[in-house]
Amino acid sequence: MRSFCARFLIVLLAAALAGGTPALAEPIGSGIVEPIRHEVTGAGSGSFEALLKKHKVPPEIRDSVLRSFQLDPDFPRSLPKQSEFRLVYEELPPALKEGDPRLVLRSIWIRADGKLFDLYRYGWRGITPVYMNQNGRSLRELVFRLPVDDARLTSKFGWREHPILKKKKFHYGLDLAAPPGSPVRAAADGVVAMAGWNGNYGNYVRIDHGPHISTGYAHLSSIVTTLKEGTRVKQGDMIGFVGMTGLATGPHLCFQVLDGKKQLNPLSARPMIDEALIEQLATNPGRNLPIATIGDLQ
Numbered sequence: 561m562r563s564f565c566a567r568f569l570i571v572l573l574a575a576a577l578a579g580g581t582p583a584l585a586e587p588i589g590s591g592i593v594e595p596i597r598h599e600v601t602g603a604g605s606g607s608f609e610a611l612l613k614k615h616k617v618p619p620e621i622r623d624s625v626l627r628s629f630q631l632d633p634d635f636p637r638s639l640p641k642q643s644e645f646r647l648v649y650e651e652l653p654p655a656l657k658e659g660d661p662r663l664v665l666r667s668i669w670i671r672a673d674g675k676l677f678d679l680y681r682y683g684w685r686g687i688t689p690v691y692m693n694q695n696g697r698s699l700r701e702l703v704f705r706l707p708v709d710d711a712r713l714t715s716k717f718g719w720r721e722h723p724i725l726k727k728k729k730f731h732y733g734l735d736l737a738a739p740p741g742s743p744v745r746a747a748a749d750g751v752v753a754m755a756g757w758n759g760n761y762g763n764y765v766r767i768d769h770g771p772h773i774s775t776g777y778a779h780l781s782s783i784v785t786t787l788k789e790g791t792r793v794k795q796g797d798m799i800g801f802v803g804m805t806g807l808a809t810g811p812h813l814c815f816q817v818l819d820g821k822k823q824l825n826p827l828s829a830r831p832m833i834d835e836a837l838i839e840q841l842a843t844n845p846g847r848n849l850p851i852a853t854i855g856d857l858q
Contacts (some may be wrong), residue, residue, distance in 0.1 A: 597666075604643065699832050709738075712737045715735035734827065745799065752787055753789065762778060767799075815832075
């Protein structure tokens with residue numbers, strides 16, 4: 561099995577380095593519109609983010625690169641002298657006719673102090689971007705599905721006047737209004753860390769998606785009875801039902817994304833988790849069915 565995996569990895573990396581795409585790699589482009597390929601190279605030292613800005617790397621690509629290498633403990637926080645990088649990204653046609661082009665990071669390598677740091681993008685999980693390096697280390701970007709179908713966004717992440725307390729408070733989540741009893745589904749694969757009453761949040765479920773990323777689901781009318789701490793769930797599994805338990809004025813789901821104890825904006829959060837490539841291939845060959853994601857709310 562190990563020899564097969566090693567040969568398989570070599571084939572994928574050879575194709576990536578040659579600019580090709582193997583049969584199982586993520587398809588690029590759609591329809592008759594070809595993606596536009598961009599290549600950026602540069603050299604310098606100090607802040608990697610500043611170096612990317614200096615070479616006019618678009619913010620979306622810059623963000624993907626920085627988040628990817630944040631999980632690598634060996635990546636230098638400050639680049640030494642004579643460091644150099646090369647990255648390739650593509651400009652894809654917009655998903656909607658009136659939308660903006662989509663920018664996708666395809667590959668990057670950085671040579672710093674004689675060491676090579678590299679990532680190549682493949683789509684092992686259907687719509688979920690996956691990056692791997694030449695040693696088989698793999699990073700997956702979490703794409704959160706909409707936890708309630710046909711929900712209406714009624715309150716965003718940020719400052720607002722609390723509808724009950726009638727004072728200005730920061731809202732740590734998204735309020736998704738839906739008829740009471742509507743199914744609530746897991747936004748991504750994970751393990752249930754909590755399922756029960758949680759003060760003002762009412763009936764509450766928290767799902768861990770990696771060492772530090774989790775999602776929260778508040779004000780549920782009830783929780784699926786089989787859901788307990790330690791239960792493994794897949795993206796789309798039903799975990800509860802829309803309600804208004806706790807401090808709430810009407811039936812809705814308050815959806816949260818957390819990085820440790822820090823609350824993230826679910827509309828813009830694009831967290832990365834570290835996974836073994838072979839584990840991904842063995843446990844989840846990818847989903848091809850289209851699903852509504854949190855990004856569709858924008």
